[in-house]
Amino acid sequence: MAATQSTITERPGRSSNGWLVLGIGLVVELAGIGLIVLGATRTNVPLIVAGVVPAVLAVVALAGLVLVEPNQARVLQLLGGSYSGTLREPGLRWMNPLNTRRKISTRIRNLETGKAKVNDADGNPIEISAVIVWQVQDTARAVFDVDDFEEFVAVQTEAAVRHIAGSYPYDAGADEMSLRQNADEITTKLSEEVAERVRSAGVHVVESRINQLAYAPEIAQAMLRRQQAGAVIAAREQIVMGAVGMVGAALDQLEQEHTVELDEERKAAMVSNLLVVLCGDQGAQPVVNTGSLYQ
Numbered sequence: 001m002a003a004t005q006s007t008i009t010e011r012p013g014r015s016s017n018g019w020l021v022l023g024i025g026l027v028v029e030l031a032g033i034g035l036i037v038l039g040a041t042r043t044n045v046p047l048i049v050a051g052v053v054p055a056v057l058a059v060v061a062l063a064g065l066v067l068v069e070p071n072q073a074r075v076l077q078l079l080g081g082s083y084s085g086t087l088r089e090p091g092l093r094w095m096n097p098l099n100t101r102r103k104i105s106t107r108i109r110n111l112e113t114g115k116a117k118v119n120d121a122d123g124n125p126i127e128i129s130a131v132i133v134w135q136v137q138d139t140a141r142a143v144f145d146v147d148d149f150e151e152f153v154a155v156q157t158e159a160a161v162r163h164i165a166g167s168y169p170y171d172a173g174a175d176e177m178s179l180r181q182n183a184d185e186i187t188t189k190l191s192e193e194v195a196e197r198v199r200s201a202g203v204h205v206v207e208s209r210i211n212q213l214a215y216a217p218e219i220a221q222a223m224l225r226r227q228q229a230g231a232v233i234a235a236r237e238q239i240v241m242g243a244v245g246m247v248g249a250a251l252d253q254l255e256q257e258h259t260v261e262l263d264e265e266r267k268a269a270m271v272s273n274l275l276v277v278l279c280g281d282q283g284a285q286p287v288v289n290t291g292s293l294y295q
Helices: 018-042 045-062 139-144 148-167 183-201 219-258 264-279
Strands: 067-068 072-078 083-087 091-094 099-105 109-112 116-121 126-136 202-213
Touching: 018 045, 018 067, 018 091, 067 072, 072 139, 083 099, 083 139, 099 139, 109 148, 116 148, 126 148, 126 183, 139 183, 148 183, 183 202
Parallel strands: none
Antiparallel strands: 067 091, 072 083, 072 099, 109 126, 116 126, 126 202
């Protein structure tokens, strides 16, 4: 999914030290109030006007003060229209009083998707949810390219989780990637897809991880039995392979040391007995032969 191209990108907004403006503004404001009071007591209209003008100008100037907190930004718009820049430097800043400002958090946030019921690549219904760690990287795109960037991130993240869940089987063989066995690779692909989807909103994905993955309740028992059967078969294969190796080694050692001479029929019988002993679920019951080897 290609990100939407935007003509607006974040740029620094013009500002200056707010403490200096605050000090000068308060002095001018107090001076204007003093002139107004003095003119009122003397019924001197020019003196009152001389006090009103600096008092009003001081109020307008003080309206340009804005406090920027750490890991916070202020998106500026001239009279609520054109983009004027973004303030990121923390502290008391002064900007054009005609600019409106919108507060945007640039802190790292967690988003946990709801439990989604999706069919995996094999058509089996599964339940999956994920956690996405993200933060706003471009405040201008977050404000102007989408209506609500938080809702946009939530919707696009859920869409990415559903797409990833439907692209791979829940469980697969050794040569095929699956959701359960290849968690690291799957979360990497999930991070890449979410990052691509939310890039148009100026959002950076820090990391993602799947925090819940299971078969849907209606097939969970059947799939559990299938997994158990697969585990039993794999264990049996290991037992048989080991037993065959042990029997072969025993026959080779008997022949090398000339402990006993066995014809082909007796070798087959010995192999059969050893395999029964080694591969059986229960301990073998020994049979004592009181006659000869061929009786």
